[in-house]
Amino acid sequence: MDSAVLPLRFQDWFSSRGWSPRPHQLALVDHLGRGDSTLLIAPTGAGKTLAGFLPSLVELEARAKLPPDSPGSKGLHTLYISPLKALAVDIARNLEAPVSEMGLPVTLETRTGDTPSHKRQRQKRNPPDILLTTPEQIALLLSDPVSMEMFRTLKTVVLDELHALVTSKRGDLLALGLARLRQICPNLRTIGLSATVAEPDDLRAYLVAQDVCGERQLSKVVQIAGGAEPDIAILDTQERLPWSGHSSRHAIGEIYELIKQHNVSLIFVNTRSQAEVIFQELWRINDDTLPIALHHGSLDVGQRRKVEAAMASGVLRAVVATSSLDMGIDWGDIDLVINVGAPKGASRLAQRIGRANHRMDEPSKAILVPANRFEVLECQAALAASRRGEQDTPPLRKGALDVLAQHVLGLACAAPFDPVSVFDEIRSSETYRHLTWETFEKVLNFVATGGYALKTYEQYAKLRKGPDGLWRIAHPKIAQQYRLNVGTIVEAPMLKVRLVKSKADGRRNPIGRGGRVLGEIEEWFIEQLSQGDTFLFGGEILRFEGLRENEAFASRSKSETPMIPSYQGGKFPLSTYLAESVRAMLADPASWQHLPDQVRDWLQLQQTKxxxxxxxxxxxxxxxxxxxxxxxxxxxxxxxxxxxxxxxxxxxxxxxxxxxxxxxxxxxxxxxxxxxxxxxxxxxxxxxxxxxxxxxxxxxxxxxxxxxSSLLKRTFRNCAVIAGLIERRHPGKEKSGRQVTVSSDLIYDVLRSHEPDHILLQATWNDAAEGLxxxxxxxxxxxxxxxxxxxxxxxxxxxxxxxxxxxxxxxxxxxxxxxxxxxxxxxxxxxxxxx
Amino acid sequence: MSALTSYLDDFAIAPVCHDIQINGETVGLHESGILWWPDQSVMVVSDMHLEKASSYARRGVMLPPYDTGITLERLAAAIETFDPACVISLGDSFHDPDGSDRLPPVYRAMLTSLQLNRDWIWVTGNHDPIAPVRLCGETVDEISIGPLTFRHEPLQKTDRDVIAGEICGHLHPAARVRRYGRSIRRSCFATDGYRLVMPAFGALTGGLNVNDPAFHLVFRRRQFSVFMLGNDRLYPFTASRLIED
Known part of the structure; x- marks a missing residue:
């Protein structure tokens, strides 16, 4: 295919920059031009974003030539949906350059939770040509009778980082939103942008409407072969390899040397506590005072933005980060990725390594630092998988019932609906294809009256069936409630960590108003601390001083050895694929030649003993x-x-x-x-x-x-919040006193004993069976x-x-x-x- | 029946209470969360919050509609155990003033049968400031029997001569202790020997940690004990052993 499919203005732009359009970019323009949805699989740095928008830009250029006020000459043309709001903002910025350089008459705007309400109102009346947003915003817009109108002109939906989106309940919410959008605009085309995955067909099916009785429908696919093969090595430590633990303290000197030898290093770890430890240890030996920063999800947002900005402007030499930096956003010229600890999955490793050298023609350089002997085996297996280009992304999930309940209420908020056609619409999405009418009815009844066998709530129903057979919300207040509850991310109860002066300094009344907030930490973690316990947070050793309402007060500690938190969160399970490779390696002594001496000796000893x-x-x-x-x-x-x-x-x-x-x-x-x-x-x-x-x-x-066991109670709480049975905790409302709020634990106990088949218990069980x-x-x-x-x-x-x-x-x-x-x-x- | 088996039977059904002194009077605390005053044959239950789920359902939060049934069954079990001459429901018996009106017929009948052959006193609470409708029993704001005074909300004073003998509810006390690195939180009785705060009896009523500032107006700091409700016994702790939420 040659660049003649592009309008002159585009051809000129490419050649003025000394580029020519890449084949996959042209292929997307071609597929979309034929009305076909398409999945684009590409490693990072392949110009994925521009490829995703090129078809829309071409169409919008043509649309601008139509006489004003003629049908189809204006209105929302393209939706871009990303899992991160920061990514949406970043992409908008990157897209503005080609748009203005080509002089295209195209408007593009972002819409996230941070968008001011006057702008959101204006967007509903007068939408941009391209809107960049998140799955939650789509759900909100679809539930609103006014904003739903703006989708009537929609032609294309671009889904970025699709491989990451589909693994969570947000992916379920988005799947339902897409099914709705396809009803509103029957000729809608979707573009999925994804990293390399194990089962591309799952994503292809996600992108298009399914026919329940027929064969699985798939979108077109464009796959870019990997760029230069990454240069990956396992750190051959001169130190003694630990038997257990995840801190990698033994290798800290060697990691520091690597940082010194490279311009900018990104150090990935698996948990927040590991990030804290590595950061702490690096600074302990940082004799050259290299600018080394820390980045993880519980740090204060302002702090994180500062680190991100410093990284982008190139003033940092290294950042220690958790998966909070896994995705998409461009952080400038990273020339080394150090992965500390086990990679846990071959694809996860590939995506992390892709963060180095954001240009696909040059090899990315990465070094794996196993924290213990078993992790050496795991790293070896991941390395082999990477060389063979094998993937182990998880299979497509089945749509969750709590998310479905939320969606059903959203539908009713938008307009009265016919349950049979809604059922068909929902099953047209790949993730809910398996849904039975019986389960759907249970979900519907749950939304309407709680879905209890004891039918006592008919008089308070949230949804009512009218004489016309359509279901509608009983009161406009229900729609307001729904809007406060949209979304599938239920935060674990968090406490702010505030810096105060220490009690140990001998002041009688130590806890005053306190200083700045360092970030947030899980309530359950603080619960297990006693006053005086030390822990690592935000790169500092803190001393726990006490709790005041929703804040944990802590002072700077002079202690050298903090009690290290054993965070359970953020640990990824070993992928099935890597597990199999490790077993194979263990069983075959001939394959041990690549292993470090210490590990080989250990395995040989096992063989003898x-x-x-x-x-x-x-x-x-x-x-x-x-x-x-x-x-x-x-x-x-x-x-x-x-x-x-x-x-x-x-x-x-x-x-x-x-x-x-x-x-x-x-x-x-x-x-x-x-x-x-x-x-x-x-x-x-x-x-x-x-x-x-x-x-x-x-x-x-x-x-x-x-x-x-009370193991499922936390899972139940999440389901109950998403499904709308209990209200979200909104910041600032917690003070209303815990004795008046309803505890989800009590509800769980009541349901288990009195209605064990309830739909929410079913949703809880599905979640737990998959996860916990x-x-x-x-x-x-x-x-x-x-x-x-x-x-x-x-x-x-x-x-x-x-x-x-x-x-x-x-x-x-x-x-x-x-x-x-x-x-x-x-x-x-x-x-x-x-x- | 031999004397021995009869003795064992008696032993098996004899309720085991934790006896404590309030203002010099001996009362028993029971793991079901009720107070038993043997000398007067009075049983006290507090904060049942009947019809709480339906109260929420009225504003669109569809909690499981089983709470009233569960609470009344627990109450029936306690009444069967103690066979009291008088039951005092110490306020917030219903979750809202319309709760008694909404009470489904089957539960109304159940409650009425529990009231047979005994005195029944409804103490008003902040959730149910008026007398329940279509139910027997006397409604009072507070009542004194001998050295004890029963009211819903504790007076916000800690002077011992003022509050001596006060039995109250309202606060839904709960306590948390830590053992072997795991913490356990339960509803509890809280007392300093002068007054007693009862645990909430309702199936959907949560608890407020006794370290919350709300309790500073009721007990002098750390100068009280709690009796946490266990599955088949009470667990006593002094306040200094308890941790915050």
Missing amino acids: SKLPPRDGLLVETFPRSRYNYMVCYPFEGRLAHQTLGMLLTKRLERLGAKPMGFVANDYALSIWGLGDLSLLFETGRIDLDALFEEDILGDDLDAWLAE LDISRLSELLARIKGRITHTRLTKVSPLAVPILLEIGKEPVYGEAIDDILAEAADDLILEAME
Whole structure:
């Protein structure tokens, strides 16, 4: 295809800059010109954004030549939707350059939660040609009878970072919004912009309307081959590799040297606490006072913007960041990405590495820094995957029911609707294709009257069915309520962290009005602190002083060693793909040649002292230690699945008389300890291992456990807020006194005992099975190892078991198990294994 | 029936209360959240907030409509256990002034049967300042029996001669303790030996931490104890052992 498909003005612009349009840019113009929705898959730096807008710019140029006031000569033409509002603003800025350089008569504006209300009102009456916005704003606009009108002229929707959008409930909300938009404008075309993914067909299906009875419909796809192959290496540390932990302290000197050797480095870590530790440690040895900054999601927004601006203007040498910097926005010339800790997924790693050298023809340079021995294996597997270009993005999710409930209320706010045609509309989106009429009706009843078997709320119904068969909101107030509740992001209750003078300075009344706010921190984390405890936050060691209303007061501490928070949040589970690669590597000693000596020695020792975990089966080791008997198995299915398995196995072992006392799980292994002689019980067959790991454990045992556990309460709260059963906490309203607000925990208890089939409990269960409990992976594991369980009786801890045993006491232990062996010294354990 | 089994039966059904002294009078605290005064055969329940869910439903928040049923079943169990001559409902019996009017017939019948053969006193509360409609019982703003005074809202004073013997509700006390790195939060009784604040009895009523400033006007700082409601017993703690929310 040649650039002749472009109007002269565009051709001139490209050649005036010494460029020629890239083939994928022309391909998009061509597909869209034929009315086809298209997915564009490209690595970062391939000119994805311009490609996404080029078809619209071409059409808008032609539209401007129509006589004014002729049909189709004005109105909203293109919607651009991004997962980040900062990204929408950034893209608008980048797009203004070509528009003004070509002298195109095109208006473009952003609309986010920050847009002033007078501007939003004006946008409804007089929309721009191109509107850049977020999924929540689309939901809001669609629920408003006035603004809905502005979509009638819409021709194209551009979805940026689609691979990231579709993995969350925001993607569900957007899918429903798209289904609505297709009804309003039947010839609507969509463009998806995505990084490389494992299943491009999922995204192609997401982009177009599905025919429920027929075959899966797919959009066109344009794929750009990867640019120059990235230059990735694993840090070959000269230090001793830790057995466990995630801090990477051992490699801090080496990381610092790397920063010195490069212009700008981006240091990615997996959790906020890791970011804090690495930042702290780097500054401890920063003898050259290199400008090194910190960036994570709980820092104050102003602070984050400052770091971003400094990065863009090139005054920084390094930024330590969490996934808050994973996405899209251009931060200038980064020439090295350092990934600290395990990558957890091959695609995740590829996207992070793509942040270096935002020009696709030059190789991105990245260095992986594993924090412990298992992470070396994981890094090695990720490296191999990257060389083969393999991807492990998660499969497309099924649409959540709480999001559907929110959408149904939004529809009613916009206009009276016919449930049958709405049902068809919803099922035309790929994510809700599986929805049954029965479930839809339950959702509808939930929105109308709470959906309870006891029908007592008819008189208070929010939605009513009119004599015309259409459903409408009972009162305009309902629409106001809806608008306050839109969105799928439910923040964990957060407290502001405010700097104050220390109580330790001997002042009698230490907590005055306090100084500046440093950022926000989860309520549950503060709950476990006592006054005087020290923790890392915002790159400083703080001393907790106390709580005042919704603020945590903290002072600067002189302490050298903070009590490091063990944040649970922000940990990504090991991807199935990487897990499989690690198992394969372990089982095949020939593949160990690429591993560092320390790791190879460790694995060889395991081979001599015990056995290697098989690729498809499961190795179960048992050994006595101190007062207890331990069982360690190595499923490699991620921490969440292991935790669920640990809980269920403990229950079973208890029933079988093995007297289990507790368990601990990490991404690679699971260990259970107890008083009973597990070695003997397994060897004599008194406990049959195959029966112990039988798949039926996911039946009654799971139900029984969930019934008495409060594990699902947090999940329930999120669902209840999204579905609109309880109102969001809005800033400033918390002070109304907790005794008058309704606790979602109490509602959960009431529903579980009185209406266990309620739609919200179903939504909660779906969420938990996917996330918190990781049931699908657990059930795959149980099926895989069936009949392939190997038991090895040992006299003492094996080398491979050391890391998991070292985590005892560091990770929270669930259940009633008594964990009174926390004090066991780590060094003894290691010596024991090496003997 | 042998003497032994009869003894065991008696033992099994004898309610176990935690006896404490309020203004010199012995009263029992029960894990169900009620107060039992054996000398007068008086049982006290506070802050039932009946029809709370339907109160929310009126403004579009469709909470599960089972709270009244759950609360009344708990109340029936307590009444069966203690068989009191008199029940005092210590205010906020209904979540709003129309609550008694909205009470579904089945629950009205249930409540009426609980009132048979005993005195019933409705103390008014801020949520239900008027007498409930179509229900038996006497409605009062407060009532004194012997050395004890029953009112919904505690007087905002801590002078011991003024508040001695005050039994009240309103604040929905809850306490949090930390053990083995995990914190546990429960509804509780709170007392300094002079006055007693009752836990909220309703199925959908939350709690307010006793470290909240609202309690500073009721107890001298840290000079009180709580009895947290457990599954089959009460857990006593002194205020100094409790943590904030």
